[in-house]
Amino acid sequence: MQRIPTGMIDHLNPPTGMMADNVVGFARALRAAGLPVGPGAVIDALQALQLIDVGCRADVYATLQSIFVKRHEHVLIFAQAFELFFRAAEEWQHMLDSIPLPDHAKKKPPPASRRVQEALAQASQAIDKAEEQQELRLSVSDHEVLQKKDFAQMSAAEIAEVTRAIAKMRLPQAELRTRRQAPDRHGRRLDLRRTLRASLRAGGEIVDIRKLGPLDKPSPIVALLDISGSMSEYTRLFLHFLHAITDDRKRVSTFLFGTRLTNVTRALRARDPDDALQSCTAAVEDWAGGTRISASLHAFNKLWSRRVLGQGAIVLLISDGLERDADGQLAFEIDRLHRSCRRLIWLNPLLRYAGFEAKAQGIKMMLPHVDEFRPVHNLTSMHALVEALSAPPPPHHRTLIRSAA
Template identity: 30%
Template structure:
């Protein structure tokens, strides 16, 4: 099956442009449901999407058409939506005229409604027909192979495709308990005010105890990426993830090679190409040497005590290669661990089956890391996003290094 996060983003984006309010929250719910249920057929995938992305009976017809066309590649949606006055007011006749019939459907005739959309998911999602469509098979196979391939082994065209998929990944922020509370049947704290107010109806005796629990708010996320020479194949992909995090989560973005550079105000502005050009202009040490310790010390000094690091989930992307004394890394990480809520270290070298954190910089940092992941491929980036979302309670490093 194609990359699940990419499926959620692509389907959700087209649904949203077609008039169905597929919010990032709904897209995230769809992606999480696909991961949990692991559908084995397109029929199952259809129903997961319909349950999580559709909120009104009137949206079902639109959803059916969009789902059919996204997964069968009948039309190019960008081109179609530019030309169409009503984005999804399309019937099967229009679908037939816009593209030739799908391969493997030779017994269908030009006016056959089954070529466009169907009233039942069984017709939309016939696996035997889907399996005969070379366009969808090619797309699925290409993405599936790229999911596992290390960024360092990808061609430039493959990296461009991966970057486009990464830019559409649904991002779900970690949560923290706020000082405000809300009534809840599952709360663990007595709501005294509400309990006493309701007791007036029972002569002042509190027959029913009302409970409450803290409201949840998004926790700040900070991403710090190593853009030195050894991280070059990975850094460019992570720029797309950083842009997505800045836009979706209001995250803070930094990069470093020999010095720390804050990118938040550049990477989230304008169109992607313009943003990345700004990033390049403001990162003169890109592909240079690596001074991890001094860069992290600068981050703690400038953004620590009263800055963005306090209480944040901090994600550091680096292979741990350090040209300075690793004592700088140990000092920086020790201070950062007391400020941040949770530290995630992403090291692509960890993907190797015989990897051991023997590099001096990595071994100095690891005792202060809560979650240690590789993030070397498209699939592994999803593990990074999962780690960010799960960073609610502090976890032990021993769970993640094996």
């Protein structure tokens, strides 16, 4: 195994030398990529590197990994960042071409590799002050344009910006009154058990009346996302949105359908959004294929309806409604779904057009059985959806909400 010359080791040994600069820069890149790396970890890494032979790349890799990686899902991100960062360092170039990484780092680049590359690019570039001020002056107007721009018309950079904006979305807890009772100081019902226990602590001489009140819980959300070819330009961003609200409130169930139904609820619970979307892609066999809404709704009503539609669930049906085999069965299945949930919201990207009319046979069959019909094609419509989910439910009647842009 190749070694760094002794003179270079002596140069890197002092914590204020080139080794310290590399470790600090590497820590900043990891923090930008999403790893929780603080100043204490940097100090620990510098001290640990004094105890090993920095000429052995495998030892350096293992040492930094043991200090900077605290969660299993960060292992692959660290491996990708280590390879990219130290490959650019001139002092390490001759080692990286000849010394292999550990076996678990030779695998296919992780789903977050693009995010790692962006983080390293940000850490290695110094922005001129004049250019930074110009960027700040343009950011407000650019932000307004991005809010109303159609997802299908965005560039790769704009999609990346929208993805970051979606990840910051939080769904306020819209509470639903249940029949269960919970301890409540201002409740109207006597809690006899807790009252007797409290009096026994005082020997039965003092009776402190304990009361019960109704328990409020957030409504479960069930999302049915169309991943057919006609929805391919919107599917990934919708998955980012569902991952954001799934991370915020755990009572979210997500199903993908094209020609068949796939439950990806567990995959979307991963902390890292790239890992979550990668797991969803691996679990689905009919990505960007045909559309069989009727068969998919039938599978959901038969296998999953009783499991996930309890306690006043809200269903989000995200589809353009372009059914492959529109027949009477579709109307039956959508009506059954509507009767099983508390609120059925249909999110259709086609509603962004001002002249939209329900001419397709599938849309005509589904529209009478939904509570709300909303567009979902840009950030503005997503924010409107979050507000609608957080607000009390409207009166029970069908609502058609047109796009504002």
